[in-house]
Amino acid sequence: MAQKDPEYLKKAISVDVHAGKATFTIFPGLCKGCGLCREKCPEQALDWSHKLGVYGTPTVSPNPELCKACRICEQVCPDCAITIGRKEKEKEEK
Amino acid sequence: MEAKQILPKMPKSWNPASKPHKFCPGCGHGLVLKALGQVIDELNIQDRVVFGCDIGCSLLSWDFFNVDTVQTHHGRTTPVIVGIKRANPELITIAYMGDGGGYAIGSQHLVNAANRNDNITAILVNNTVYAMTGGQMAPTTMPDQKTETTPYGRDIKETGYPMLGPEMVAAIAHEGAYVARGSIAKFRQLKTFIKKAIENQMAGRGFSFVEALSTCPTNWRTNAEKTWDFVENIMPQYFPIGEYKVPGGKEE
């Protein structure tokens, strides 16, 4: 079934983190600015961003120095607004 | 040129056309439904699942998945799903509801489906309030908790105690039933519980029930920090997490 790309795919913001070994991508079209991810980040690496999300509230952006690409933020996001991609060969992640 | 477009890690069974979903910022429904979506993907059952959602915030999931879905009345998702399963046992049927729908207006359906050992999976999201209607007291509101209808805190002498759903269901359910309480604060465990609940149905063993402790920052009026504190530290004081009934008898 042919489907149009959803709006939220546009304007995704990707940041290299963890010494370039991973990419943090935020989808402002999905982020509602709840902040659950910020609270859960063990490195306190997430800051509020100037970029606004789908409800006009701030999204988050990672501090590339602190982010270890541990994926906790990805997991706790109720909206799947964060994707962490590891650039190295995918190791066993689970 | 970019090498490859980065995509959100949504479960394949989610319906991308209905995203961002309709739940509030910080609402736990998204996490319960993420766990469920991942389970549907892992079990490869997207073509056999029928999902029913209740009234209350759970109704907002009526087009959440790319699975056949029916949105029912408040409290009535359990009987609709029971009716579907009885008429076509090939389907994998999931009833999705909140604490009001499951423990108050629809409690007779939950009790009787459990007692009949109907071969369905019920997932009940407990956020301690009637959220869709604006934050009134729910069967699961905790002692002294403030809601719109208990503005001075829930007085258990007046209004009774919070309903312990899995404990009740486990007490009346029979051999073959699966009963657990998970929390969105323990995502992987919650996902495991949901997976076991659906596998239990697929094995034809009978009624499977998972309560998920969840968040409602909108009605709790909490920021992210307080939201986590409430679901992680306060709710489990009344609602212990774990498996309450496992076929074969092993319980956590």
Add this chain to the structure above:
Amino acid sequence: MGKAVKIALAGEGGQGVQSVAQILTEAAALEGKEILYIPNFGVEQRGGVSIAFVQIGDEKIGAPKFKTGDIVIALSDRAVRRVKMHVGPETIFVYDASIEGVEEDLPANARKILAIPALETANKELHPRVFNVLIMGAVIGATRVVTVEKAKEAIEKKLGYKFEKDPELRELNFKAVEKGIELVERMGVA
């Protein structure tokens, strides 16, 4: 037969009123007649007076209930009081002669009132358990809605499984029908 024959039969639970109605209507069905049978089934069916309203005719029966019956039968004092309302100037009212203390309650407007010694006859000459079949005989005697042959055939159909174990029971039942007819005929109704 022109108009449908209307029968109301009332007694205490356990007196077998509904079984009589079932056998009687079965017999009428065997005769190829049209029947409408409706039991009363209020909450009073537990511990109350049991009534069978039966209509038998040649054409499809109209209304299920009727105000006045052609024959109204009461088998207990409570039953007498309960079915009095279904008695009119055309009604033959039958009650068991052993019922005491109902003199005041007997309908004043019936065409005929018959006190038949059904219970006594059953107890002394036959067997208490065929009392209701004897009553059926009385109904047949008074109305001729079905033939004795078909009545016996219907009894066989309904109770045949019991007769297999106890063939004497068959004779007892058949005699009871005949006796019931005789009781009424003796009183000059037919």
Add this chain to the structure above:
Amino acid sequence: MGSKPIEGERKVFMTGNEAVAWAALAAGADIMYGYPITPQNEIMQYWTRLGPKYNKKFLQTEDELSAGFTTIGGVLAGRRAFTATAGPGNVLMQEPMSMAEAMRIPTVVVIQQRGGPSTATVIYSQQEVTLTCFGGNGEGLRVVYSTSSHQDLFDYTIKAFNTAWKYRFPTFVLSDGYQAKMRESVVIYDPEARGIRMVPTEPFLGKAGTPGEDRPAAHLRNTYNIEEELLEVLSKDIEEYERVAPEIIEYDAYNTENADLLVIAHGVVFRSAAMAVKELANQGYKIGYFRPITLRPFPREQLRQAAQQAKQLLVVESAYGQLLKIVQDNLYGLNVPIKTLLRPGVGITPEEIAEKAKALLAGKEA
């Protein structure tokens, strides 16, 4: 035992509840859901005795809410599913049936009316007309067949499945305690032997293929966000209901031409009305009757045509004006006088109707 519950046809002597169970079997119903309430219990009892021989299913639920909603589930799974209820159970049944109405789910419900309000009697009435026709929080987009005999019960129970599945409106067979419990003759038959083709069923949910890949997912809902969204859905449904109504409408009429008195009755009371009317007509009176068989949709034009030739009308029912309201509504604008014989919760005999009719014909009653 053959594969078909009934081969050809045969005349039998049974209760109305038994006739319903046989009709559902003959119609190829797959599953019944039900909760005990007098006077419909024997429908379940016969179904559970007959059903297993033909691989039919039954679920005894915890209440009528559940009976209605599980019936909806059965239909969504693509089965001919039905339930039966009465009185306070019918009150509860209105919640699921309003969902069926909203979502155009072809449920079949048999109503054996009993006395009301509340628990009242377990025996008989015609007091569930308003409830069955208009009981939901909507517009009454349903089909209601009012039966007056066991033959009707058998015929219209079969027909109800076809009407429901053809038009996708919840369909009710409205009967009563007398019909439920009384025994009379009825010809039961295999619909096919009579040339009746059962409308095929199909699943609403759980069709073949993976949703989102091979086909769109079915996302059935009855909740709308904005008023206009709801109006759009309702307008379409109402338009369709009005359009198919002439195909669904059924009635019976006799001697309606320039009648001095036209008696209007439905259900089992119609039997008494018909007897009284024919008796008086034989005596030379200009009297006729009109019997609506479908109470929803109502045979409006047909009644208007008969009524405007009549000098006066007599509405007879075992209720305090439920049929009357429907009649008045449908005759709005005609100035023919409407007289009534209203006996809520009790049976009406032909003699009572004849007496009333004679008085009206003689001009003795205003």
